[in-house]
Amino acid sequence: MITFKEAYQKVMDYPLDLGTDVVPLMKSLNRILAEDICADRDFPPFNRATKDGIAVSFSELLNTGHKFKIEGEAAAGVPQQILKNTGNCLEVMTGAVVPENTDTVIMYEHITIANGEVTLNEKVTKGQNIHYQGSDEKKGTIILAAGTRITPAEIGVMASVGNSLVTVKGNPKICTIATGNELVEVDAFPLPHQIRKSNTITLEAALSVAAIEATSLHLIDEKEIIHRELKNALIKNDVLLLSGGVSKGKFDFIPEVMESLGVEKVFHRVAQRPGKPFWFGIHKELKTVVFSFPGNPVSTFANYHLYFLPWLTTSWGLPVTEHNIKLAAELQITPPLTRFIQVKTTWKEGTLWASSVTENGSGDLTSLAKADGFICLEPRDEIYRVGELVNFIKTK
Numbered sequence: 054m055i056t057f058k059e060a061y062q063k064v065m066d067y068p069l070d071l072g073t074d075v076v077p078l079m080k081s082l083n084r085i086l087a088e089d090i091c092a093d094r095d096f097p098p099f100n101r102a103t104k105d106g107i108a109v110s111f112s113e114l115l116n117t118g119h120k121f122k123i124e125g126e127a128a129a130g131v132p133q134q135i136l137k138n139t140g141n142c143l144e145v146m147t148g149a150v151v152p153e154n155t156d157t158v159i160m161y162e163h164i165t166i167a168n169g170e171v172t173l174n175e176k177v178t179k180g181q182n183i184h185y186q187g188s189d190e191k192k193g194t195i196i197l198a199a200g201t202r203i204t205p206a207e208i209g210v211m212a213s214v215g216n217s218l219v220t221v222k223g224n225p226k227i228c229t230i231a232t233g234n235e236l237v238e239v240d241a242f243p244l245p246h247q248i249r250k251s252n253t254i255t256l257e258a259a260l261s262v263a264a265i266e267a268t269s270l271h272l273i274d275e276k277e278i279i280h281r282e283l284k285n286a287l288i289k290n291d292v293l294l295l296s297g298g299v300s301k302g303k304f305d306f307i308p309e310v311m312e313s314l315g316v317e318k319v320f321h322r323v324a325q326r327p328g329k330p331f332w333f334g335i336h337k338e339l340k341t342v343v344f345s346f347p348g349n350p351v352s353t354f355a356n357y358h359l360y361f362l363p364w365l366t367t368s369w370g371l372p373v374t375e376h377n378i379k380l381a382a383e384l385q386i387t388p389p390l391t392r393f394i395q396v397k398t399t400w401k402e403g404t405l406w407a408s409s410v411t412e413n414g415s416g417d418l419t420s421l422a423k424a425d426g427f428i429c430l431e432p433r434d435e436i437y438r439v440g441e442l443v444n445f446i447k448t449k
Contacts, residue, residue, distance in 0.1 A: 054322040057359075057391035057431075060331070063319050064360045067335050067342055068368040069291055071223035078211055081203045083264040084221035085369055090197035093214045095187035099133070100151040104182040107142040107164060107171055108155035111179040121171040127152050142171055151183055158182035200371050222369040225291035227260060227267040229253040230283075232298035232307065233348065234274050252296035252346075252353045255421075259357055263365070267294075274298075276306045284314055287341045294361065297348030299332040307345050308332055316343055325391040328352040328359070351412070354421055355393050358446050359429075378428065378445035380437055381408045388432040393446070395424035407445065425449045 055063075073087040102108065109121060121142035127134040129148035136143050136154040143152045151158065160182060163175035190196050196214070197207055203221070211219060231253040237243050239250060253269050260267050270286060272279050279298075286293055298307035299321070308321060316334040323331050331352075332345035344361055346353040363373045378398065386392050396407035407428050412420035429444040430437060437443065 054324050054329075055320050057323055057325045057429075060320055060323040060325075060333070061360065061363070064333055064344075064364050065367055067319070068364065069225060069340065069342060071225055071291075071368050073220050074223050075218050075220050078208065078217050078219055081211075081219040081221055082205070082208060083262065084203050084219075084224075085371070086197060086199050086201045086203060086207070086219070087222045088220040089195045089199050090211055090214060090216060092190045092192050092194045092196050094192050096189040096191075096196075096213075097184050097186060100186050101184040102127075102145045102147055102149045102151055102158045102182065103184050104158055104160040105147050106145060106158055106160040106162075106182070108136065108145040108152050108158050109142045109177075110136065110139040110155055111157045111177070113139045114157070114173075114177060123166070123169050123171060156180060156183070200369075224263070224265045225365070225368070226289065227265060227292045227294060228270060228286045228290045229256045229260075229267050230270045230272060230286065230293060230295040232272045232274065232279070232295065236271060252348065252350055253294075255350070255354060256294050256296070256357060259354075272298075274306070276310065279306050280310050280313065283310055287314060287316070287336055287339055287343075290341060292361075293341065293343045293345075294357070295343070295345040296353045297346075299330045299345045299347060311343060311345070316341075324389050325393065327393060328356045329390070331356050331360070333360070351395070351421060354448070355427055358427065358448055359393065376445045376447060377442040378405050378407045380428070380439055380441050380443060381406045383439055384409075384430060384437040386430040386432050386437065387434070390432060392430045392432075393427040394430065395420055396426060396428050396445075397423065398425045398445075405445075407443070421448075 108127065124136060124138060124141040124143055125134065126144040127149045128146050133150040134143055134152040136152050139154050143155065145158055157177060157179055158181060159173065159177055165172045165174060197210055201207060231250050235247050236250045237247050239254065243249055250271065257267050257269060270282055272282055295307060298305045311334055312318065315338065316336045318334045321332045323329055327349060328347055330347045334343045346356045366373050395410040395412055397410055399406050410420055410424045426445055426447040429446060
């Protein structure tokens, strides 16, 4: 059995080169940019009116007093209009190009219009209510950097610069695999000795957050069937995410079958709770990485976030970001196991605090819905004190 830190490092030592994909813009949501996105023109591309009102020449305002004749109008979506007589004004709409010979926009709420003339009711500042060309970004500027996760905001930015196709980090082909005769489908009514499949469903849902679509298998506890199905899965996929079959039970065949299929065991069993029986290996010829998690729901869920997600981030060539949080209560973690404790988070005076979630062991699936993540506490003789900063693994 190895320590959590040793296991984590060994997993990080086996990243895959996932390459890149080119996908339609609307298919890039939640993917990772693999290219810099640059402004194809100034942002905004013209001096843009930010209010509905009138456009005037500020210098003429000083010379002609506070009344202007309306010469015409400038609407959004039409070419730039020209104010022919700078002593007059043009009505202007939000989003329109600020007319030539004008430099100030006055909103309707600050004027009175009567008989084609405008009277000003408020003090005016030169250049007000104008979004100047290039004030956000200049043409050629990097506006989204490679490595950015694409959210709806990034979709909008890329649409504005004409990126109908986007180069993103490649996703691995993944198969989630449940083991055990006790498992039945979600829509089945289980017998007293059965339970519904939830671990692989949870894994597939978690993968979908990263825009990864996984295939799924359910293996009953028969060695020949497990051997045949795993052989095919190893050939077809980059990653196998298994749940169950790695403890010391009579029907826990996964380690033995993996060895017979040429999967090299990197480690089996980690000094941690939950998730101690975790098995990790790689088929070097096929370049398939195998994460075989314990079958208890909290163990599977924890190990997915503790190991697989950082591994995926590393395979994309990105740094793994660590987060810290303050403890709301004292905790004692004695050797030898690293503990991953489910917590609920709260903000207090600008600081994020962690409070333990009541749970009934690693089989307590419902506790996952109550928690925002796990805190990682290494074993030590000294008590973890209130207010101490500890590592936080976010799951929501």
